[in-house]
Amino acid sequence: MNPTYDFSGQVALVTGASSGMGLATAQAYAESGAAVVLTDVNETALRAATEELSGQGHQVLAVVCDVADESSVAAAVQAGVDAFGRLDHAFNNAGIQVPPCDAADEPAEVFDRVNAINLRGVWACMKHELAQMRTQGSGAIVNNSSLGGLVGLPGRAAYHATKHGVIGLTKSAALEYAPRGVRINAICPGTIATPMVTDMIDKGELDLDIAKANQPINRLGTPEEIAASVLWLTSPGAGFVTGVALPVDGGYTAQ
Amino acid sequence: MTVQFDYTGQVTMVTGASAGMGLAAAQAFARAGAATALVDVNEAAVRAVAEELAADGHQVLALVGDVSDEAQVASVVAEVVAAFGRLDAAFNNAGIMMPPLKTADTDNATFDRIVAVNLAGVWNCLKHEILQMRTQQSGTIVNNSSIAGLKSGTGRSAYTATKHAVVALTKSAALEEGAQGIRVNAVCPGTITTPMVERMVAAGELDTGASAMAAAIPRLGRAEEVADAVLWLCSTSASYVTGVALPVDGGLAAG
Numbered sequence: 001m002n003p004t005y006d007f008s009g010q011v012a013l014v015t016g017a018s019s020g021m022g023l024a025t026a027q028a029y030a031e032s033g034a035a036v037v038l039t040d041v042n043e044t045a046l047r048a049a050t051e052e053l054s055g056q057g058h059q060v061l062a063v064v065c066d067v068a069d070e071s072s073v074a075a076a077v078q079a080g081v082d083a084f085g086r087l088d089h090a091f092n093n094a095g096i097q098v099p100p101c102d103a104a105d106e107p108a109e110v111f112d113r114v115n116a117i118n119l120r121g122v123w124a125c126m127k128h129e130l131a132q133m134r135t136q137g138s139g140a141i142v143n144n145s146s147l148g149g150l151v152g153l154p155g156r157a158a159y160h161a162t163k164h165g166v167i168g169l170t171k172s173a174a175l176e177y178a179p180r181g182v183r184i185n186a187i188c189p190g191t192i193a194t195p196m197v198t199d200m201i202d203k204g205e206l207d208l209d210i211a212k213a214n215q216p217i218n219r220l221g222t223p224e225e226i227a228a229s230v231l232w233l234t235s236p237g238a239g240f241v242t243g244v245a246l247p248v249d250g251g252y253t254a255q
Numbered sequence: 256m257t258v259q260f261d262y263t264g265q266v267t268m269v270t271g272a273s274a275g276m277g278l279a280a281a282q283a284f285a286r287a288g289a290a291t292a293l294v295d296v297n298e299a300a301v302r303a304v305a306e307e308l309a310a311d312g313h314q315v316l317a318l319v320g321d322v323s324d325e326a327q328v329a330s331v332v333a334e335v336v337a338a339f340g341r342l343d344a345a346f347n348n349a350g351i352m353m354p355p356l357k358t359a360d361t362d363n364a365t366f367d368r369i370v371a372v373n374l375a376g377v378w379n380c381l382k383h384e385i386l387q388m389r390t391q392q393s394g395t396i397v398n399n400s401s402i403a404g405l406k407s408g409t410g411r412s413a414y415t416a417t418k419h420a421v422v423a424l425t426k427s428a429a430l431e432e433g434a435q436g437i438r439v440n441a442v443c444p445g446t447i448t449t450p451m452v453e454r455m456v457a458a459g460e461l462d463t464g465a466s467a468m469a470a471a472i473p474r475l476g477r478a479e480e481v482a483d484a485v486l487w488l489c490s491t492s493a494s495y496v497t498g499v500a501l502p503v504d505g506g507l508a509a510g
Contacts, residue, residue: 002491003260171509178471178506190495216433221495228492237258237487240445240480242471243509244502251433254426254498 001028001224005231008033011084012234013077015067015125016094018045020194021144024223025091025230030058032231034089037080039065041094059084067094067121077128087132089234092125093144095162097196100155100205111158118162123169126184130177137181140234143170145186145245150253163188167245174243183242185233190249192221216251260486263288266339267489268332270322270380271349273300275449276399279478280346280485285313287486292316292335295349314339322349322376325383332383342387344489347380348399350417352451355410355460366413373417374424381428385437392436395489398425399481400441402504418443422500429498438497440488445504447476471506 012029016022017038029036030053038053040046043064050062061083065076081087095118098110122143133139148156149163170186177184191197191211197220200206212218229248232238247253260283267284271277272293285291285308293308295301298319305317316338320331335342351372353365377398388394403411404418422441429439446452446466452475455461467474484503487493502508 003258003487006257006259174506174509175471179473183472216430217438217495217497218434225492225495228494229496232258232487232492235258237483239483240472240476240503240505241484241501243506246496246501247499248495250495251429251498254429 001031001228001231003232003237005032005235007089010034010088011037011080011086012089012091013037013039013080013087013129014091014093015039015065015121018042018049020196021189021192021223021226022091022093023049025093025227026060027053028224028227028231029089030056030060035059035061035084037061037063037076037084039063039076039094041066067125068116070124073121073124074128077125077132081132086136087129088139090125090129090139090141091144091230091234092122092141094121095144097200098159099203101158102155103157106158114158114162118159119165119169122166126169126173130173130182133182134177134180139182140238141182141184142230142233143184143186145170145188147188147190147247147249147252149186149188149245150247170245171243178242183234183238185238185242186245187226187229187233188245188247188249188253189226190215190221190247190252192223192226194223214252215249216254219250221248221250258483260287260490262344262486265289265343266292266335266341267344267346268292268294268335268342268384269346269348270294270320270376273297273304275451276444276447276478276481277346277348278304279482280348281315282308283479283482283486284344285315289344290314290316290339292318292331292338294318294320294331296321322347322379323371325379328379329383332387336387341391342384343394345380345384345394345396346399346485346489347377347384347396349376350399352455353411353414354458357410358412361413369413369417373414374420377421377424381424381439385428385432388437389432389435394436395438395493396428396440397485397488398439398441400425400443400500402443402445402502402507404441404443404500405502405508425500426498433497438493440493440497441500442481442484442488443500443502443504443508444481445470445476445502445507447478447481449478469507470504471509474505476503476505
């Protein structure tokens with residue numbers, strides 16, 4: 001990675017850390033020297049990911065957490081602080097996709113489910129991270145929105161509502177916490193080669209060739225490219241950057 | 256150093272490099288190991304800053320050029336390539352300010368001059384940088400827009416128009432050249448401590464106290480903080496970021 005970071009002595013927390021963008025970001029924070037708290041709802045995958053990083057010699061902690069349950073989130077943040085004493089970087093990445101649906105047919109349970117994880121889950125994580133960071137007078141958070149946080153797509157109203165909501169949370173909290181030494185930004189990934197996207201392709205919900213052609217750069221993004229954006233945003237290099245929704249999408253939303 | 260860039264073996268070019276954000280970016284590129292061309296309309300100033308960097312052992316070239324003159328821009332890019340063999344990154348930073356005149360009170364000469372430097376100047380640079388980068392099938396460009404490229408205020412509407420236009424040019428160029436391996440982005444600085452801002456203060460045209468408190472991070476930005484964002488956008492870590500207008504503004508754009 002260029003630039004390289006030295007976050008020794010610092011602590012990072014990543015949600016949805018067992019795969020995809022979350023795992024790549026946890027890996028990148030670990031390589032920068034930070035102690036990393038990995039959280040995920042999938043215990044087996046989480047333990048596998050954490051053992052892999054610890055086997056590489058990194059300082060890590062696995063905490064099972066369901067972001068849809070605020071008490072689970074509070075416990076996860078606290079576990080990190082109990083283990084490592086502080087919280088400097090957080091990537092609120094845990095999120096789900098739901099099947100495309102005519103807006104007039106969407107079941108309430110589907111709307112509530114995607115909202116509980118993608119929007120309320122980010123809200124809960126940010127709330128408890130800020131409660132810790134305001135005691136320090138320092139910290140930086142990145143919330144994972146999406147190109148769906150900036151534009152619309154047919155059949156995807158519920159998902160895009162949650163991702164637009166993440167940007168609203170981000171900007172308001174950023175304005176509120178900037179005088180207190182805490183920065184909060186969002187990233188808006190485009191179509192990234194992750195298990196969630198592979199799943200959409202396998203289910204016929206996403207055509208890979210069309211997806212590639214839709215990106216001005218003509219390829220999908222990689223989880224490492226997302227991790228690189230997150231690390232920069234929480235680094236001192238972005239010390240005057242807050243309240244921003246940064247597209248990492250190969251130019252998709254420039255259209 | 257917490258954030259360490261490595262630009263060894265790369266060739267970079269900065270316009271308006273004799274002061275402010277351009278100088279900070281040129282210094283950062285040079286210190287990261289790039290061969291750096293410093294371009295400015297002020298011959299004495301650009302030679303002085305280039306000599307300082309050369310005395311520190313960096314590989315630099317001072318070039319005199321007025322970005323509002325396309326022939327001069329073409330000649331400058333040709334000289335960079337003649338000296339260093341290629342062009343990997345460019346920061347199109349040269350820009351001018353105007354007094355706080357309202358739309359109906361702005362004279363034609365002021366309007367024409369600011370369009371010539373801030374808009375046509377960026378156009379000229381983009382054109383010739385892209386033509387060179389196409390032969391390489393690689394390269395990255397950052398245009399210096401402004402918070403005024405995203406938001407509007409009273410007074411200086413001609414300036415605001417040019418800065419909005421820079422964002423539009425940025426996005427179009429990004430869409431056009433993505434398949435050629437060229438990324439194009441913009442930075443949108445807030446109120447930054449530079450000689451241009453100091454001149455505005457001296458002329459009684461800017462209250463820096465009010466400007467500082469208007470931002471969520473309650474201080475002016477530093478030229479180095481904009482340079483940090485430019486170096487990141489030009490780095491391999493931003494390989495999936497193109498067509499973006501990135502605020503470096505302490506949160507001004509979020510409200």
